[in-house]
Amino acid sequence: MIEFDIKALLDEYNLAYKDSGKNVSKGWINLEVCPFCNDDSYHCGIDLSSGGFHCWVCNERGFVINLLRQLEVFNGLNINRIIKDFSEGYNFLPVQEELLNLATHSLKKRVFCELPKGILDELPLPHKNYLYARNFDPGFLAKKYKLKAVYNTGDEKFRWRVIAPIFLNNKMVSFVGMSIIREKGIVKYLNCATDDSIISARDCLYNYDTIKDVAVIVEGIADVWRMGDGFVATLGKGMNSERIKLLKEKNPKKVVVLYDADAIKDAYRLANTLHGMFESVNVLELDKGDPADLSPQEAMEIRNTIWSW
Ligand SMILES: [Zn+2]
Incomplete structure (x- = not known):
């Protein structure tokens, strides 16, 4: 009731x-x-x-x-x-x-994360082409981020998706499925169900294990793919208390929020929340788009700027 x-x-x-x-x-x-x-x-x-x-x-x-x-x-x-x-x-x-x-x-009592039926270790051609079209190198990404895929058979919910495992302390705890089909009514990013995760994706930071002295918080997994180590994604949901707890465990000296250009307000709100928890907290504003849209050259320049602060 x-x-x-x-x-x-x-x-x-x-x-x-x-x-x-x-x-x-x-x-x-x-x-x-x-x-x-x-x-x-x-x-x-x-x-x-x-x-x-x-x-x-x-x-x-x-x-x-x-x-x-x-x-x-x-x-x-x-x-x-x-x-x-x-x-x-x-x-x-x-x-x-x-x-x-x-x-x-x-x-949360699961001991392993259940991957969707029909999971492939190799990205099929349409998945690769989608990534090429977004100016990514699929071979490099697949290796670095251990990407997998569901093609045109297997779990219906995850068909035509790149499957990005989420690791915490080198253990796969959940995953996100990114659709390679952009159409109205298709959810772009679909998380592994909580029942099938060790830790729900909504309590994880994607790319968490690469945090050292600097942590840059971005929104999506493609932003991480563009920007590289030290960048963590909130999977479009912002930070909650579990994610803040995770970040604190790494204790980075410098925390930077780099959200999409249309989410500047959210970026400052998050920076306010994090203020005082870390030595330095900053917001980096993008003029337009999201970090994933940057060219590899622009991404490199932003990395250099942040690390030289
Ligand atoms: Zn739902």
Whole structure:
């Protein structure tokens, strides 16, 4: 049972949902945007009777409160307090942090990360061509980042994707699948489901093991591919407390935020959060586009600038 008025809550925070129509089962409401995979076609359903949710695209599932916590509008807010405001006439019980942690913990007990069915160690030609077209060297990337691929058979969700494993301390804990087909309705980056990960991709930093004295935070895996060692990607989701904890463990002297040109505000907000945790925290602004769009020459110049600061 959901012990609060979920619809009123979603309305209040302008979170779009549907309670009938395409993709919506009876007794469920579906959010327009899934906060786990960013799919925006109402695939993330909430079962009003059980209080569970499930996204049909990324396969993420759990309690509705886990879903709410993942939504950006509630970042840094006390979700219990928000829910309480919508619980008049319900038997509201605050959800204990320990219980939530337990729920998260039980999802993390895997000992190996499950790669999608049909995984290939060699990039097929269309995957290579896609990378060439984006001005990357597929042979170099495949070797350095241990890239894999799903071609036209195997796990349907990951077909036509480059599979980029996520390593933490040299252990593959999760992965991201990057679509080589850019069409409306296709999610560009699809994370490995939490159930199949050792650590959920949303709590990882991509390229983490290369951090030394300098850590540069970028948004996407292609940004890392362009920029190289010392650059870590938040996988488009920004930093959360788990990611900040990881970063602190490496204790870099210098932290730089290098977000896409359209996310400058987010970059400064993150820098503010990190201020005081590290010796130096800076933002580097791009005039346009994202780091992945830079030429190898421009990328090199930015590296040199950052390391000479
Ligand atoms: Zn999803």
